[in-house]
Amino acid sequence: MAKITFITTDNESITLEGTSGSVMQLAVDNDIPGIDGDCGGVCSCATCHVHVKPEDMEKTGAASEIENDMLELDDNVNEYSRLCCQLEISDALDGVVLQVAERD
Amino acid sequence: MSQNFSENKICVVIGASHGGVNFAFSLRKEGWEGRIILFDKDPVLPYHRPPLSKAYLTSADAIEKNALKSAESYEKSNIELRLGHNVSSVNKSEKNITLDTGEIQAYDTLVLATGARPIIPSIEGLKEASNVFALRTASDVEQIRSAVNTGETQKNVVVIGGGYIGLETAASLKKLGANVTVLEREERILARVTAPEMSDFFEKLHATNNVPVLTNKNVVAITKDGNLNHVVCADNTSYKADIIIVGVGIHVNLELAKQAELEIENGIKVDEQAKAATDIYAIGDCTYHYNPHYDRFIRLESVQNAVDQAKIAAAAICDKKPVYNTIPWFWSDQYDVKLQMVGLSTGYNKLVKRIEEGAANKFSIWYFKDDELLAVDAVNNAKAYVLGTKFIKNKNTIDQLKLADPNSVFKPANLILE
Numbered sequence: 001m002a003k004i005t006f007i008t009t010d011n012e013s014i015t016l017e018g019t020s021g022s023v024m025q026l027a028v029d030n031d032i033p034g035i036d037g038d039c040g041g042v043c044s045c046a047t048c049h050v051h052v053k054p055e056d057m058e059k060t061g062a063a064s065e066i067e068n069d070m071l072e073l074d075d076n077v078n079e080y081s082r083l084c085c086q087l088e089i090s091d092a093l094d095g096v097v098l099q100v101a102e103r104d
Numbered sequence: 105m106s107q108n109f110s111e112n113k114i115c116v117v118i119g120a121s122h123g124g125v126n127f128a129f130s131l132r133k134e135g136w137e138g139r140i141i142l143f144d145k146d147p148v149l150p151y152h153r154p155p156l157s158k159a160y161l162t163s164a165d166a167i168e169k170n171a172l173k174s175a176e177s178y179e180k181s182n183i184e185l186r187l188g189h190n191v192s193s194v195n196k197s198e199k200n201i202t203l204d205t206g207e208i209q210a211y212d213t214l215v216l217a218t219g220a221r222p223i224i225p226s227i228e229g230l231k232e233a234s235n236v237f238a239l240r241t242a243s244d245v246e247q248i249r250s251a252v253n254t255g256e257t258q259k260n261v262v263v264i265g266g267g268y269i270g271l272e273t274a275a276s277l278k279k280l281g282a283n284v285t286v287l288e289r290e291e292r293i294l295a296r297v298t299a300p301e302m303s304d305f306f307e308k309l310h311a312t313n314n315v316p317v318l319t320n321k322n323v324v325a326i327t328k329d330g331n332l333n334h335v336v337c338a339d340n341t342s343y344k345a346d347i348i349i350v351g352v353g354i355h356v357n358l359e360l361a362k363q364a365e366l367e368i369e370n371g372i373k374v375d376e377q378a379k380a381a382t383d384i385y386a387i388g389d390c391t392y393h394y395n396p397h398y399d400r401f402i403r404l405e406s407v408q409n410a411v412d413q414a415k416i417a418a419a420a421i422c423d424k425k426p427v428y429n430t431i432p433w434f435w436s437d438q439y440d441v442k443l444q445m446v447g448l449s450t451g452y453n454k455l456v457k458r459i460e461e462g463a464a465n466k467f468s469i470w471y472f473k474d475d476e477l478l479a480v481d482a483v484n485n486a487k488a489y490v491l492g493t494k495f496i497k498n499k500n501t502i503d504q505l506k507l508a509d510p511n512s513v514f515k516p517a518n519l520i521l522e
Contacts (some may be wrong), residue, residue, distance in 0.1 A: 015233070021169070029174040031129070038411050040152035040170065043486070044435040044444060069486035073494050073516070
């Protein structure tokens with residue numbers, strides 16, 4: 001089980017618990033504003049963009065090539081960007097803090 | 105305060121897939137305080153449809169893993185989900201709908217998100233054939249999975265129709281170990297939606313994966329030999345099939361719209377706020393809508409359009425003045441190939457192909473009408489997809505020679521002509 005904290009674009013902090021599935025699905029199931037997951041989690045829509053808290057990057061790992069490509073022209077991309085449909089929930093993610101990215 | 109924020113109002117939504125479900129949650133977010141009632145004849149908690157022919161078909165997952173929203177989400181947002189209910193009629197003057205159980209439900213605002221259903225062509229013997237499936241619902245996929253997995257022997261599958269659904273299903277069933285053949289009536293697959301280069305690429309991709317994709321194959325009859333079907337084509341060839349998948353396109357579900365005397369033209373005609381008539385909106389695959397970017401009315405079979413129109417309709421009902429203005433996008437996964445498409449290529453007169461070096465099967469096809477970029481098909485190339493999206497949105501003029509040159513930097517600054 002992992003506790004995952006989302007900080008919304010309105011600076012609200014919401015902590016959720018998950019055991020499996022993607023972080024995007026956890027966010028969608030709990031109506032986290034700004035995480036839509038329109039494509040269902042196949043890295044095709046970039047509507048689940050988050051910035052990982054820098055010290056948590058070790059837990060999440062860096063973005064994959066396709067995530068980087070999808071975000072390349074996004075005005076809000078930075079070195080901590082991930083598409084959270086690509087983050088599988090496991091004990092390893094316990095305690096991570098994710099800032100929901102602004103949309104272009 | 106708008107009257108639409110009254111808690112006594114009722115919004116009835118017919119169809120609980122990508123359009124209907126996203127609409128319901130958006131309407132709540134926009135501040136609607138009245139009841140929201142979602143009807144769908146599918147008894148299953150609403151789910152993502154694109155994975156049905158892709159990852160879901162090849163997995164052993166239960167459909168709940170693909171739910172659009174959890175059951176608790178509907179409760180939390182106070183959205184009434186009435187699944188397994190078929191709406192049989194709409195009475196526009198009385199402002200109510202009737203279920204096939206006879207139950208009448210009044211509405212103040214009605215949203216039609218009725219989608220489409222697969223075309224089952226009138227081929228001689230198809231009705232009597234064994235194991236014939238279309239692919240649109242979770243139940244279709246579960247039946248296909250079970251038919252493929254029954255018994256020890258490898259199943260022969262014939263897919264009628266080389267569109268995206270047919271091709272994705274073929275790839276998935278091959279992965280499940282079936283012996284698959286695709287029969288396409290036209291002289292090339294995906295003829296309606298892509299350039300010949302893309303048809304060629306996908307035909308070869310399937311051939312490499314030992315799935316023959318045969319074109320100019322007009323299926324005229326199915327004959328039976330016990331449980332084994334023979335799919336017979338006009339050229340007198342015949343293919344053995346334990347299982348037949350029909351993927352020849354869809355019929356828009358227009359029966360309720362016709363009853364409500366809505367304007368129909370290739371779909372339910374709606375304005376840029378997804379409105380079809382006073383107090384009636386329509387969203388998703390069932391709509392014929394105006395696309396400002398391409399300056400014409402279109403009908404789309406797409407998740408993106410369903411979700412975007414859902415948000416527009418919800419905002420419009422809550423007295424915002426949103427305007428639908430989006431560039432359509434689509435995707436398809438077959439084997440290890442990811443195709444991402446943006447824009448509408450209809451009317452193109454020039455193609456630019458860019459092949460990235462050092463990676464297999466990584467390229468993009470750019471559709472132009474003279475200098476105007478209309479659409480991009482990107483194969484294993486998300487970068488081409490996002491660049492294309494940006495260029496189309498901004499109506500940039502592109503240096504086509506540089507674009508075609510894989511050694512020319514793949515960045516906006518290098519490719520946009522002033």
